[in-house]
Amino acid sequence: xxxxxxxxxxxxxxxxxxxxxxxxxxxxxxxxxxxxxxxxxxxxxxxxxxxxxxxxxxxxxxxxxxxxxxxxxxxxxxxxxxxxxxxxxxxxxxxxxxxxxxxxxxxxx
Amino acid sequence: xxxxxxxxxxxxxxxxxxxxxxxxxxxxxxxxxxxxxxxxxxxxxxxxxxxxxxxxxxxxxxxxxxxxxxxxxxxxxxxxxxxxxxxxxxxxxxxxxxxxxxxxxxxxxxxxxxxxxxxxxxxxxxxxxxxxxxxxxxxxxxxxxxxxxxxxxxxxxxxxxxxxxxxxxxxxxxxxxxxxxxxxxxxxxxxxxxxxxxxxxxxxxxxxxxxxxxxxxxxxxxxxxxxxxxxxxxxxxx
Numbered sequence: 001x002x003x004x005x006x007x008x009x010x011x012x013x014x015x016x017x018x019x020x021x022x023x024x025x026x027x028x029x030x031x032x033x034x035x036x037x038x039x040x041x042x043x044x045x046x047x048x049x050x051x052x053x054x055x056x057x058x059x060x061x062x063x064x065x066x067x068x069x070x071x072x073x074x075x076x077x078x079x080x081x082x083x084x085x086x087x088x089x090x091x092x093x094x095x096x097x098x099x100x101x102x103x104x105x106x107x108x109x
Numbered sequence: 110x111x112x113x114x115x116x117x118x119x120x121x122x123x124x125x126x127x128x129x130x131x132x133x134x135x136x137x138x139x140x141x142x143x144x145x146x147x148x149x150x151x152x153x154x155x156x157x158x159x160x161x162x163x164x165x166x167x168x169x170x171x172x173x174x175x176x177x178x179x180x181x182x183x184x185x186x187x188x189x190x191x192x193x194x195x196x197x198x199x200x201x202x203x204x205x206x207x208x209x210x211x212x213x214x215x216x217x218x219x220x221x222x223x224x225x226x227x228x229x230x231x232x233x234x235x236x237x238x239x240x241x242x243x244x245x246x247x248x249x250x251x252x253x254x255x256x257x258x259x260x261x262x263x264x265x266x267x268x269x270x271x272x273x274x275x276x277x278x279x280x281x282x283x284x285x286x287x288x289x290x291x292x293x294x295x296x297x298x299x300x301x302x303x304x305x306x307x308x309x310x311x312x313x314x315x316x317x318x319x320x321x322x323x324x325x326x327x328x329x330x331x332x333x334x335x336x337x338x339x340x341x342x343x344x345x346x347x
Contacts, residue, residue, distance in 0.1 A: 011115065011118065011119055011122070012119055014110075014115060015112070015115050015116055015119050018112050018115070019112070026110055026115075028165075028176070028178060030134075030165075030167055030176045031167050039164075039165075040164065040165045040166055040167075041164070041165030041166075041178055041179065077137075078137045080134070104132070104134075104176060106110055106132075106137065107110075108110050108111075108112055108115060109110075109111060109112065
């Protein structure tokens with residue numbers, strides 16, 4: 001039932017992955033405008049291999065978040081990403097619903 | 110996030126205690142505030158507000174922008190009555206994300222076979238309920254129609270401040286129940302918190318439809334402030 005995974009599973013996975021020695025980043029939806037698909041507080045956990053669990057948008061921008069997360073794992077510096085229709089990249093990795101979301105990505109260290 | 114903070118956060122969540130992670134958006138500095146320590150925190154008012162609403166969010170503070178990640182325990186449902194409505198309700202509640210426990214001392218009803226994916230306890234409420242740690246993140250539903258089972262369970266649920274308390278039965282049945290419970294010392298205010306007849310008024314007839322009406326009402330109790338909640342409605346189930 002991965003599509004119904006609750007945030008519980010995600011934070012536990014983040015702890016478990018990190019404790020296993022994997023390099024891990026955590027992405028959190030921190031702000032939304034308009035009709036955003038996932039509420040503020042939604043999490044995505046990513047490892048340096050690009051494996052991920054959870055969602056921040058219901059599938060629309062996860063790919064881009066995973067790529068950025070791998071950068072964050074390397075640099076160790078948190079990043080805030082924004083996705084939405086006003087954004088040029090939105091046409092490539094946009095939110096079909098027309099909302100805008102801001103995602104905070106941080107390393108678990 | 111430091112692994113130590115993540116571990117401490119997961120420990121709080123495991124224990125069904127609320128906690129908030131405060132992240133400074135400029136510096137990335139982070140701290141964990143446990144619900145029990147919220148009153149001592151410099152951002153006390155904001156943190157308490159967010160714990161009440163259960164919602165994460167960005168906030169402006171004199172020290173700059175912070176993001177509050179709010180973790181409140183997952184809601185769960187405790188039911189007395191391993192009855193037909195419960196059989197329909199348990200899977201719906203599961204999909205909605207609730208952990209479901211069914212209590213019924215009648216061993217013919219309370220079988221794992223009738224409720225394959227749910228915790229079933231074939232005990233009287235006075236034995237079964239105290240160890241469950243029923244709390245304000247729990248919805249309680251009384252479905253047996255038997256005062257010997259439902260009444261003590263309702264009393265327990267009200268004393269534990271459940272966010273939703275509902276009881277099956279017509280207006281008449283409920284009026285008799287209110288009289289009995291008053292006789293046992295429950296207050297008007299407490300008794301007024303019982304949703305009865307149970308469920309939203311959607312014309313539910315079958316057990317499955319009644320289950321939907323109940324789950325709709327529980328959802329509104331969880332998500333809406335009392336002012337916005339649908340009016341208490343005429344009977345949908347008896």
